[in-house]
Amino acid sequence: MIPNKNDGKTLTKNIYQTMKKSFALLTTIAASIALIACSPDTTVTSPDGRIRTSVALNEEGVPALTIAVDGQPLLEAPQLGLEADGVNLASGFSLDKVDAAQHDETWTQPWGENREIRDCHHEIAVRMHNTEGVSLVLRVRAFDDGVGFRYEYDTPVDSLRLTDEHTMFRFAQDGLSWSIDGNYDTYELPYREQPISAVARANTPFTFRIGNLYGSIHEAALYDYPEMHLLREDSLTFKAELAPLPDGVKARLAGRFTTPWRSVQIADRAVDLINSSLILNLNEPSKIADTSWIRPQKYVGVWWGMHLGTQVWTMGPRHGATTENAIRHIDFAAANNIQGVLFEGWNRGWENWGGNQQFDYVEPYADFDLERIAAYAREKGIELWMHNETGGNIPDYEANMERAMKRYAELGIHTLKTGYAGGFRDGYSHHSQYGVQHYQRVVELAAKYHIMLDAHEPIKETGIRRTWPNMMTREGARGMEWNAWSEGNSSEYLCTLPFVRLLSGPMDYTPGIFDIYYDRAKADPGRIQWNGDNTHCSIKTTLARQIANWVIIYSPLQMAADLIENYEGHPAFRFFRDFDADCDWSEALQGEIGAYIVVARRAGERFFLGAGTNADARTLDQPLDFLQPGVTYTARIYADDVNSPLRTAYRIEERRVTAADSLRIEMAADGGCAVSFEPVNKHNE
Ligand code: NOJ
Ligand code: CA
Secondary structure (H helix, E strand, O other), X not given: OOOOOOOOOOOOOHHHHHHHHHHOOOOOHHHHHXXXXXXXXOEEEOOOOOEEEEEEEOOOOOEEEEEEEOOEEEEEEOOOOEEEOOEEEOOOEEEEEEEEEEEEEEEEOOOOOOOEEEEEEEEEEEEEEEOOOOEEEEEEEEEOOEEEEEEEXXXXXXXXXXXXXOOEEEEOOOOEEEEOOOOOOOXXXXXXXXEHHHOOEEOOOEEEEEOOEEEEEEEEOOOOOOOEEEEEEEOOEEEEEEOOOOOOOOEXXXXXXXXXXXXXXEEOXXXXXXXXXXXXXXXXXXXXXXXXXXXXXXXXXXXXXXXXOOOEOOOOOOEOOOHHHHHHHHHHHXXXXXXXXXXXXXXXXXXXXXXXXXXXXXXXXOOOOHHHHHHHHHHHOOEEEEEEEOOOOHHHHHHHHHHHHHHHHHOOOOEEEEEOOOOOOOOOOOOXXXXXXXXXXXXXXXXXXXXXXXXXXXXXXXXXXXXXXXXEEEOOOXXXXXXXXXOOOOHHHHHHHHHOHHHHOOOOOXXXXXXXXXXXXXXXXXXXXXXXXXXXXXXXXXXXHHHHHHHHOOOOEEEOOOOHHHOOOOHHHHHHHHOOOOOOEEEEEEEEOOOEEEXXXXXXXXXXXXXXXXXXXXXXXXXXXXXXXXXXEEEEEEEEOOOOOOOOOEEEEEEEEOOOOEEEEEEOOOOEEEEEEEEEEOOOO
């Protein structure tokens, strides 16, 4: 954890005052559950000594775990264990032995917020067996930025029907939390800022602040198991609730399995939750040996018009994915330093969306000459993206996806956006073990055909991008589309997203709409309403904030989502032209949840900064000490025109700066600021 440099002045809720007063009254919550000290040592401490995690068994042989920070209890799991048909994995345990280990390694990834990541942790593997002869291992890792623990099971039985997971999370005291509701089919839900004690049910990441500490509960390495959300048991206790299969069973597992990690990030500053690599460190190294074909991209596409209602996915006079439009987009990308182009509605079957959900993943519509377009894209050095909307029809997609990917590979296509906008069949939910297995099958098949993935309506990110680096980005929260046909995403939502959903990994938010009030769409008399009333809709932030989101919302596949005609000739589009989606270092510099955020990234010798505020206009001073010392940079600043009430009003300023300077960031209400830094002359001192 990094010492708190931030005065957090926007967080003035009374609850914090109450929490501070009651901090001194904290008793060791572990004492309340009659724990029996285990011998040998079942405690593991983070390398910096601040986070201490202890495992113990109570009188019934039920395992439990406590997490304390700086000697103060933060969270405990008063009960651990699993429930399975015919096998007791929950009680009667006694301790066999504890294996302790230490690990310190710096590993590199082919892409990511940071090229290099340090994994430094202490570990214990608590080996137990119970009265029925069942063995279970509880593996716990303590890092300076949090804790992970998981169950490992290895017995001679062939298979197991898992009916429940008993993991509990009990907070030592109340605090504030930020989360979406727990739901087994969607993550496209608004954030709630609530006292922890008021949360009935929440999905993860579940971000909280208790006293001066920030934290977030999530899971890492989710494979062949349902997702977990948190269900309240009593005021400060939550149970790990698993998405069920249609018959109520939570998972069908082999006789040997490890569960996903249950993770708790811990930080002194809100932004250090973002700067943590805990989730990636809890995942396994890459299973793809040659990653040279996996490359971050900026992209544009035939997409926003459909959401605005000026184009359609199906063939007809308003069809977006036509050969002519494809060529126009490829030319635009080639002229603007953009690597990829996405086409939605290129393939037959969109008439069936919302009906029998049957799409053809190989045959293009007659007005989309796929072979010609693919050849033209190759000639221009542009990556052509395919799009597979499945409507949630998993059996049909699984039957056809290999043939489709094979065809894309033949055409030289390396990037695929998938979508699951529709309920799964036969009572299966998106986030159940069935869903997790399906999403993973797609990842592994895509790797076989050297295809990078962008999944919409996905399973939550749990860091599997480390192991499967072709799993580039995903949606899994309310993205830009919500601005086209609903009340939209507020600036407060955008200031919450980095501290909750984005802790899990990259998001394909599809940022960067410049036509803030949809003037072009409104001028179109034939505009349709395809997903409810869209007449009142608009972008809820300033244009400068739309630019800043390209930096703030990390995605290795980063879209400029507006209609390309809204970018043509626009001075502010220079930022995206200059921007590099392939960064090698990142840091969230300052911010408070739901209030504001400042992020910097480096790509080669250049740096990019993005800042955003909520509905409050805000001025921040940002030291530029992240820049390379001794180098002078041209800073190109894209800022709100704070004197104008229009969200489209912005100014561009150019200035020479060095690492010794500080930048004053002035943001309008719902505003932001983006800066690109380009070296003028290196080592000029
Ligand atoms: C929902 C996705 O999030 C969006 O990006 C896509 O355009 C539609 N489904 C259609 O597939
Ligand atoms: Ca969506």
